[in-house]
Amino acid sequence: MEYLSTRNDKISFKFEHIFIKGLSEDGGLFLPKKIEKFSEKEFSNLKALSYVDLATEIIYKFIGDFCSKEKLHEIVKKSYSSFSEKEVVKIRKVEDLQILELFHGPTLAFKDVAMQLIGNFYEYYLSKTSEKINIVVATSGDTGAAAIDAVKGKKNINIFVLHPNNRISPVQRMLMTTNPSKNVFNIAVEGNFDDCQKLVKQMFSDREFSKSINMSGVNSINWARIVAQSVYYFFCYFKLGKKEKVSFSVPTGNFGDVYAGYLAKKMGLPIDKLLVATNENDILHRAISKGDYKTNKVQETISPSMDIQVASNFERLLFDIYNNDSKKVIEIMSDIKNNKFNLDQFSLKKIQKDFISGSLNEKEILETIKHIYKNNRIVVDPHTAIGVGAVKKHNGKNYVVLATAHPCKFPNAILKAIDKKEELPNHLKEILNQKEEYEVFQNNIENLKSYIKKNCK
Numbered sequence: 315m316e317y318l319s320t321r322n323d324k325i326s327f328k329f330e331h332i333f334i335k336g337l338s339e340d341g342g343l344f345l346p347k348k349i350e351k352f353s354e355k356e357f358s359n360l361k362a363l364s365y366v367d368l369a370t371e372i373i374y375k376f377i378g379d380f381c382s383k384e385k386l387h388e389i390v391k392k393s394y395s396s397f398s399e400k401e402v403v404k405i406r407k408v409e410d411l412q413i414l415e416l417f418h419g420p421t422l423a424f425k426d427v428a429m430q431l432i433g434n435f436y437e438y439y440l441s442k443t444s445e446k447i448n449i450v451v452a453t454s455g456d457t458g459a460a461a462i463d464a465v466k467g468k469k470n471i472n473i474f475v476l477h478p479n480n481r482i483s484p485v486q487r488m489l490m491t492t493n494p495s496k497n498v499f500n501i502a503v504e505g506n507f508d509d510c511q512k513l514v515k516q517m518f519s520d521r522e523f524s525k526s527i528n529m530s531g532v533n534s535i536n537w538a539r540i541v542a543q544s545v546y547y548f549f550c551y552f553k554l555g556k557k558e559k560v561s562f563s564v565p566t567g568n569f570g571d572v573y574a575g576y577l578a579k580k581m582g583l584p585i586d587k588l589l590v591a592t593n594e595n596d597i598l599h600r601a602i603s604k605g606d607y608k609t610n611k612v613q614e615t616i617s618p619s620m621d622i623q624v625a626s627n628f629e630r631l632l633f634d635i636y637n638n639d640s641k642k643v644i645e646i647m648s649d650i651k652n653n654k655f656n657l658d659q660f661s662l663k664k665i666q667k668d669f670i671s672g673s674l675n676e677k678e679i680l681e682t683i684k685h686i687y688k689n690n691r692i693v694v695d696p697h698t699a700i701g702v703g704a705v706k707k708h709n710g711k712n713y714v715v716l717a718t719a720h721p722c723k724f725p726n727a728i729l730k731a732i733d734k735k736e737e738l739p740n741h742l743k744e745i746l747n748q749k750e751e752y753e754v755f756q757n758n759i760e761n762l763k764s765y766i767k768k769n770c771k
C-alpha cells in the first residue's frame with residue numbers, strides 16, 4: 315500500500331516511513347492512496363475471528379512489506395497479552411445502548427489498544443536497523459501513559475512526553491511520572507494541550523532538529539494508531555451480530571478514534587452514523603452541526619482528555635471531502651490557522667452523511683454519570699458519559715458508545731457525580747506512593763529542544 319500526505323498528493327511512501335515519521339515533513343498527515351473495501355467473501359471470513367486474528371487480518375492490509383503476516387500475528391498477540399480482557403474489549407448492555415469498553419489495557423484507557431501494538435512495531439523495526447529513535451509526544455492525559463507503558467525499557471528508543479501542567483488528573487499524571495525506566499522523560503508544559511501539540515509540531519517541522527535526534531511521533535495522527543483502532547469497530551459489530559446498520563457514539567478530542575470508525579466504514583463495515591461527542595470544547599460539534607469551524611480558547615473540563623480545540627485528524631476528513639485535493643487542504647489549513655474557515659454547505663452535507671455531533675457541559679456529564687449509576691449500578695467515566703449523553707440528546711437508536719477510559723482515572727469527577735470513591739485496581743495502587751519525576755517547562759521551544767538534545771543519547 316502506498317501513502318501520500320494530505321498536503322502533497324504527489325508523493326508516495328511506504329508504511330514503514332509513515333509509521334516511523336508519524337507526521338509528514340510538509341506538515342500534512344499521511345493517508346493511503348486508496349482504501350480498499352473488503353470483498354463480501356473476505357468480510358464474511360472475518361466474522362468469527364478472535365480479536366487477535368481479526369486485528370491481524372485488518373492491519374495486514376495496511377503494512378505492505380513491513381513484516382510477514384505470521385510476524386504480525388505474533389506482534390499483535392504479544393501486544394494484547396497485557397490486557398485483562400481475553401478478547402481485549404468488552405461489550406456491556408446498558409439500557410438501550412451497548413457500551414464498548416476499550417479500557418482494559420495496562421493504563422486503563424483506549425489509547426493502550428493502539429499504543430501497545432506501536433511499541434512492539436518499534437521494537438521489531440529497531441531489531442532490523444542500527445538506528446536509535448526519540449519519540450516526542452504531546453498528551454492530553456492518556457496518550458502519554460499508554461505510550462510510556464508501550465516503550466518503557468525498550469532498547470534504542472527514548473520517549474519524551476509533554477503534558478499540560480496541572481491540567482490532567484493526578485492519576486493520569488502519576489501513571490506517567492512514576493515510571494522509573496531510564497528511557498522515559500516527562501515534561502509538564504505551562505500551557506494547555508494545544509500548546510503541547512503545537513510545540514511537538516514545531517519540533518517536527520524544524521528539520522535540522524528532528525533529523526538530529528531521529529525524532530518519531532506517536533500522537534493520534536500516527537496512521538498505525540488509526541488502523542489499530544478501526545479493529546474494535548469491526549469486532550464489536552460482529553459480536554453484536556445485528557442485521558441492520560450500527561451507529562457509534564465516540565467521545566472525541568483529536569478526532570482520531572472517530573476517524574478510525576470512518577475508516578472501518580470505508581472498508582465496508584455497515585455503520586450508519588458516527589456521533590462525534592464533545593465536551594464544552596465543542597469546535598467539532600459546531601463544525602459538524604453547522605459548518606462553524608472557529609477555534610475558541612481551550613476550556614478546562616472534567617473530561618481533560620478531550621480539552622482540545624485543534625483536532626488534528628480532522629484534516630484527513632477534509633482531504634477526503636475535498637476529493638483528495640492537497641492544494642485545497644493547504645488553503646483551508648492556512649484559513650484555520652487564521653481562524654477564518656467555515657465549511658460550505660455542499661461540504662457540510664457530505665460530512666453529515668456519515669457524521670452527526672453533540673456536546674455536553676459539566677452539569678450534563680455529572681447527571682449522565684449519576685443516571686447510569688442509579689439505574690444500572692455501573693460507573694462510567696466522564697468521557698464515556700459524554701458519549702452516552704450525546705446519544706440521548708439525539709434520541710439515537712441502535713447505538714454503541716465507546717467507553718474510552720476507566721472511571722478510576724477520574725476519581726474527583728466520580729465523587730462529585732455519585733459521591734462514591736472510585737479506587738484504582740490493586741496492581742496500580744502502588745503508583746500513589748511512588749516518587750514522581752518530571753520537569754516543568756515554560757511554553758518555550760528553545761529550552762525544550764536543548765533539554766531533549768541533552769537527554770537523548
Ligand SMILES: *Cc1c(COP(=O)(O)O)cnc(C)c1O
Nearest residue numbers: 456567568569570571619718719
Ligand atoms: C484521547 C481520549 C479521547 C479522545 O480521543 P481522540 O482520538 O483524540 O478523539 C476520549 N476519551 C479519552 C478517555 C481519551 O483518552
